[in-house]
Amino acid sequence: MTEEALRAAFAGARVTIAGGLGFIGSNLARRLGEFGAEVLAVDALLPDLGGNRYNLDGARGRVAIEIADLRETDAIPFVEGREYLFNLAGQTSHQGSMDAPFDDLDLNCRVALRLLDTCRKVAPDIAVVFASTRQVYGKPHYLPVDERHPLAPVDVNGIHKLAAEAYHTLYREVYGIKSSVLRLTNTYGPRMRIKDGHQSFLGAWLRAVLEGAPFEVWEGEQLRDLTYVDDAVDALLLAAAVSEAEGGVFNIGGGRRVTLKRLADAVIIANGAGDYTIEPFPAARKRIDIGDYHADDRLFRRVTGWKPRVALKDGLARTLDYYRGNLEPYL
Amino acid sequence: MTEEALRAAFAGARVTIAGGLGFIGSNLARRLGEFGAEVLAVDALLPDLGGNRYNLDGARGRVAIEIADLRETDAIPFVEGREYLFNLAGQTSHQGSMDAPFDDLDLNCRVALRLLDTCRKVAPDIAVVFASTRQVYGKPHYLPVDERHPLAPVDVNGIHKLAAEAYHTLYREVYGIKSSVLRLTNTYGPRMRIKDGHQSFLGAWLRAVLEGAPFEVWEGEQLRDLTYVDDAVDALLLAAAVSEAEGGVFNIGGGRRVTLKRLADAVIIANGAGDYTIEPFPAARKRIDIGDYHADDRLFRRVTGWKPRVALKDGLARTLDYYRGNLEPYL
Numbered sequence: 188m189t190e191e192a193l194r195a196a197f198a199g200a201r202v203t204i205a206g207g208l209g210f211i212g213s214n215l216a217r218r219l220g221e222f223g224a225e226v227l228a229v230d231a232l233l234p235d236l237g238g239n240r241y242n243l244d245g246a247r248g249r250v251a252i253e254i255a256d257l258r259e260t261d262a263i264p265f266v267e268g269r270e271y272l273f274n275l276a277g278q279t280s281h282q283g284s285m286d287a288p289f290d291d292l293d294l295n296c297r298v299a300l301r302l303l304d305t306c307r308k309v310a311p312d313i314a315v316v317f318a319s320t321r322q323v324y325g326k327p328h329y330l331p332v333d334e335r336h337p338l339a340p341v342d343v344n345g346i347h348k349l350a351a352e353a354y355h356t357l358y359r360e361v362y363g364i365k366s367s368v369l370r371l372t373n374t375y376g377p378r379m380r381i382k383d384g385h386q387s388f389l390g391a392w393l394r395a396v397l398e399g400a401p402f403e404v405w406e407g408e409q410l411r412d413l414t415y416v417d418d419a420v421d422a423l424l425l426a427a428a429v430s431e432a433e434g435g436v437f438n439i440g441g442g443r444r445v446t447l448k449r450l451a452d453a454v455i456i457a458n459g460a461g462d463y464t465i466e467p468f469p470a471a472r473k474r475i476d477i478g479d480y481h482a483d484d485r486l487f488r489r490v491t492g493w494k495p496r497v498a499l500k501d502g503l504a505r506t507l508d509y510y511r512g513n514l515e516p517y518l
Numbered sequence: 519m520t521e522e523a524l525r526a527a528f529a530g531a532r533v534t535i536a537g538g539l540g541f542i543g544s545n546l547a548r549r550l551g552e553f554g555a556e557v558l559a560v561d562a563l564l565p566d567l568g569g570n571r572y573n574l575d576g577a578r579g580r581v582a583i584e585i586a587d588l589r590e591t592d593a594i595p596f597v598e599g600r601e602y603l604f605n606l607a608g609q610t611s612h613q614g615s616m617d618a619p620f621d622d623l624d625l626n627c628r629v630a631l632r633l634l635d636t637c638r639k640v641a642p643d644i645a646v647v648f649a650s651t652r653q654v655y656g657k658p659h660y661l662p663v664d665e666r667h668p669l670a671p672v673d674v675n676g677i678h679k680l681a682a683e684a685y686h687t688l689y690r691e692v693y694g695i696k697s698s699v700l701r702l703t704n705t706y707g708p709r710m711r712i713k714d715g716h717q718s719f720l721g722a723w724l725r726a727v728l729e730g731a732p733f734e735v736w737e738g739e740q741l742r743d744l745t746y747v748d749d750a751v752d753a754l755l756l757a758a759a760v761s762e763a764e765g766g767v768f769n770i771g772g773g774r775r776v777t778l779k780r781l782a783d784a785v786i787i788a789n790g791a792g793d794y795t796i797e798p799f800p801a802a803r804k805r806i807d808i809g810d811y812h813a814d815d816r817l818f819r820r821v822t823g824w825k826p827r828v829a830l831k832d833g834l835a836r837t838l839d840y841y842r843g844n845l846e847p848y849l
Contacts, residue, residue: 285692296627296681300619300777320783341685341691346684347725353670353677361805443815492797509768 188428192262192266193421196428198223201269205229205236205257205302206471210379210386211318211371213242214416215273215423220248229265229276231256236278236294237386241516242378257298262305263453265298271427272315274302277348280385281322281475284344291343301352303358303366314365314430315355321372321438321480323349330410331483333436334370342475352436368427372482376502377509381517382506388447389413392454394518396461398511403466407448410479414441415502418495425491433490440482442495450499457503519759524752527759529554532600536560536588536633537569537607541710541717542649542702544573545747546604546754551579560596560607560677567600567609567625568717572847573709574586588629592611593636594750602758604644605633608679608750611716612653612806622674630682633695634689645696645761646686647754651705652769654680661741662814665701665769673806683767690765703813707747707833708840712848720744723785725849727792728841736799738779741810745772746833749826756822764821771813773826781830788834 188196203217205371206212207228216228224226232238232254243250253265257276266272277295278284284291306313322345324336340346355366373387381394388405395402414422415505424441445453448465455461468476487493497505519527533550537543538559547559563585564570574581584596588607590722597603608626609615615622630648637644653676655667671677686697706720715722719736745753753770776784779796786792799807818824828836841848 288635289628292623292631296623297620300623304619313578339687343685343688346681346688347686349678350681353680354674356670357672357674357677506538 194222200224201273203227203269204273209237212275215420215442217246218252222247229253238381258293267309274317281342288343307362316426317355317368319348319352319368319370326477328462331481333483367430367431367434370438374419396458401462404451404463405468407465409447410444412441413483414445415497430483437487438482438484440484444481525553531555533602534558534600535604535627540568543606546751551577551581557581560584568711589624598640605648612673612800619674638693641650645758647757648686648699650679650683650699650701657808662812664814696761698761698765701769704744705750727789734791734797735782735794738796740778743772743775743777743812746828756824769813769815771815775812
């Protein structure tokens with residue numbers, strides 16, 4: 188689908204975004220606002236997660252915000268009468284899920300189940316897109332990882348995201364709820380949490396270079412692929428647009444794979460200055476580390492025509508540019 | 519291991535059984551009591567589940583009972599200072615999990631995570647055995663199903679049991695907690711819930727023939743294998759005994775596979791009388807039905823030497839015999 192076709196598909200659509208003040212959720216909300224959709228961004232603004240009121244500052248179009256904790260709040264007002272639900276709520280920190288596994292259970296399983304089960308009851312025609320994670324695969328047995336790779340998560344977050352994915356597949360098969368699951372890998376861009384490494388190691392790196400401080404790279408040889416947030420937003424919109432005919436579970440990758448060390452170099456080049464040290468993995472992190480990962484996302488490309496449009500160096504430059512003008516709200 | 523070696527392994531051992539007033543839990547508690555173990559049976563006695571005070575009536579040896587709901591209660595008193603924990607608590611009804619998915623989430627995920635996380639904190643040397651289910655596989659792609667079969671549960675219960683399994687694997691790998699997971703199939707025998715079909719369709723059949731009423735067989739050609747409860751108890755004890763060296767995830771099967779119709783015939787022969795009708799699957803059940811299943815349990819047999827000892831006709835005869843003398847407490 189072209190940008191124009193996407194715009195036409197969502198113009199006037201009633202869309203709810205759970206986690207709508209978060210990193211990806213807010214970028215999605217802004218884009219949908221520009222498309223002329225009627226957006227409701229729901230967010231709990233929990234301190235350790237990615238929600239930030241500033242993320243929707245100045246958003247164009249009809250973008251409403253509701254602060255609500257879906258672990259406890261009835262979800263009916265947020266899904267009844269809506270055409271699309273994007274679930275980008277949840278806890279994403281791997282180490283955080285090990286430190287607070289019950290919070291992760293509620294934030295990922297309970298919230299996803301509540302949203303879906305409410306859709307079943309009051310909005311059975313809604314299209315639901317759930318943001319999952321490469322973490323459901325655990326340590327890759329082969330690269331690139333496709334959707335047939337065994338599922339063996341190595342942290343609590345991966346276990347719960349996998350359960351939440353399975354709810355979506357189940358509710359599609361048993362109740363006919365149109366649903367898709369996107370297994371995201373490292374997404375980056377404007378509005379990500381950079382205060383610390385809770386959302387991604389890259390957030391902490393970006394803050395460091397912006398503040399002129401050195402950052403730590405663990406080991407450095409590990410392979411990753413990264414998705415610029417605008418490309419991730421494209422993927423979410425496309426998944427929703429085709430979900431009636433083509434629901435399912437899809438990997439989302441990015442462009443070229445890079446080692447962490449090359450990524451660190453790219454950050455410094457994009458910033459024009461910076462410094463890092465190579466450090467061994469902290470023991471607690473090493474135990475839940477997955478090693479190299481990059482995604483085979485050909486299935487999603489084939490089904491939707493999606494492809495990433497923003498190269499890593501451009502994405503990093505745009506991201507740093509954003510924070511140079513908007514640093515304070517993210518510290 | 520011989521029966522004598524098992525007895526020696528558990529004599530004097532401090533053992534906690536979550537779900538200890540339930541079907542399998544109580545049979546395990548009674549056996550451990552006879553072995554001279556110091557058994558603590560913890561049970562919430564929730565009305566729709568398998569717990570029944572009568573199940574431990576007259577149990578020999580040191581078998582203590584604690585009524586506690588592990589969704590809400592601190593688990594420390596039940597695991598601190600214990601050598602073995604058998605987790606047989608939880609919801610097992612497939613349709614029940616669809617009707618009340620949040621209860622299933624708490625009863626299966628939250629309780630398993632609470633027990634394990636408490637072990638990590640106060641009893642890191644404990645051996646934990648978790649009773650899971652064949653339901654984690656979903657609809658079999660091939661028969662018999664071995665442990666490498668893809669995991670694609672087709673009901674909420676299967677999703678949550680899979681998450682609970684994954685906690686055990688994770689806590690073994692990350693924290694060194696000795697754990698094993700047994701994927702049980704249809705277990706039957708004395709002390710199973712026969713009041714209704716909540717625990718197993720076979721419970722409802724047994725009640726019917728005991729009361730001289732006809733029962734319903736859905737379709738009838740579906741394949742299953744059944745495990746007599748004493749054989750399942752053997753498997754749990756063996757898994758615990760070898761868990762330090764041989765933790766893991768194992769299928770438990772039974773003897774020969776049978777069609778439901780042949781099983782129904784066997785029930786009537788064992789009872790000496792009875793009648794059934796063949797009915798189509800109710801629509802709600804059909805949607806979550808897995809079709810044929812029987813287990814490849816060679817891995818567990820190889821690792822532990824386990825094999826089932828009670829043939830179906832003998833198991834059914836013993837089961838019916840038990841209820842003839844003890845019917846009232848199960849109605």
